[in-house]
Amino acid sequence: VVSAAQTASGPVKQLALVDAYAAMNSKFWGAYRVARAARIRQGGSLTLVSGFLSVRPSKTSVLQGAINAALEALTRGLALELSPVRVNAVSPGLVATPLWAGLSEEKREAMYEGAAVRLPAQRVGQPEDIANAITYLVTTPYATGSTVLVDGGGAIA
Numbered sequence: 001v002v003s004a005a006q007t008a009s010g011p012v013k014q015l016a017l018v019d020a021y022a023a024m025n026s027k028f029w030g031a032y033r034v035a036r037a038a039r040i041r042q043g044g045s046l047t048l049v050s051g052f053l054s055v056r057p058s059k060t061s062v063l064q065g066a067i068n069a070a071l072e073a074l075t076r077g078l079a080l081e082l083s084p085v086r087v088n089a090v091s092p093g094l095v096a097t098p099l100w101a102g103l104s105e106e107k108r109e110a111m112y113e114g115a116a117v118r119l120p121a122q123r124v125g126q127p128e129d130i131a132n133a134i135t136y137l138v139t140t141p142y143a144t145g146s147t148v149l150v151d152g153g154g155a156i157a
Contacts, residue, residue, distance in 0.1 A: 001134055002031045003049035009061045020063055027067045028074070035078055035087070045086045045138045048075050049130070052093045052151040072147045079145035086144035088137040093151025095125035120153030 005027035008019035031048050040046055053061050054068035071089060078087040094115050100108050112124045133150045137143050149155055 001047045001049070001138070002034045005030060007064055007067065009064055011060055012062050015063060023063055024067055028070050031071055032074065035074070035082070040082070040085045042084045043086075043141070045088070046078065046082070047134050047137050048087070048089045049134075050075075050089050050091045050147065052091050052149060052154050054091060054147075055149070055155045075147060076145045083144070086137075086141070088143055088145070089147040090130060090133045090137065091147050091149045091151065092130050093119075093125055093149075093154035095127060095130060097127060115154075116152075118154075118157055119151075120157055123152065125150060125152060 005023075007023035007027050008015060009023075010019075035046060038046060048071050050068040050071040051064060052068075053065035054072055057065035068091065072091070075087050075089040094112075096112060100111070103111065116123045129150055133148045137146065137148060
C-alpha cells in the first residue's frame with residue numbers, strides 16, 4: 001500500500017514551480033518508484049492512494065487533482081503490466097486525520113461540520129473507512145485495475 005506523500009497546494013499561477021515539481025515527485029513518482037522496485041509475489045497486490053480531486057477538481061487544488069488522476073491512470077496501466085499482481089487505487093475524500101492539525105480546533109471542526117452537511121453520507125471520513133477499502137482491495141482476488149471512491153459521496157454532491 002502506497003499512501004505517503006507531501007503535496008503543496010494552491011492556485012496554479014501562485015504555486016511555485018519548485019513546489020509543484022516536489023508534489024509530483026512525492027505522490028506520483030514516489031508510487032511509480034515503489035511499483036518499479038517492489039517484489040510482489042504472483043497473485044499479490046499493490047494498492048495506491050489517490051484522492052477524489054481526480055474526479056472533482058478544486059480551483060485551488062488543480063495540481064492535486066492532476067496528480068491523483070495520473071495515479072489512477074498508473075493503477076490501470078500497472079494492473080495490465082504487472083499481472084497477475086493485482087493493482088488498485090483507493091480514492092479518499094475528506095478524512096479526519098492529523099493532516100488538518102495545523103488548523104485550530106475550532107476551524108477544523110467547522111470545516112468538518114461544513115463538509116458533512118454537503119455530503120450525502122452526512123459525515124466526513126475516518127481513517128478506518130479508508131483502511132476498510134484497502135482491506136477489501138487487498139483481499140479480493142478479482143479486483144484489479146479498479147479505483148474505489150471512499151468520499152462520502154463527495155464526487156457526486
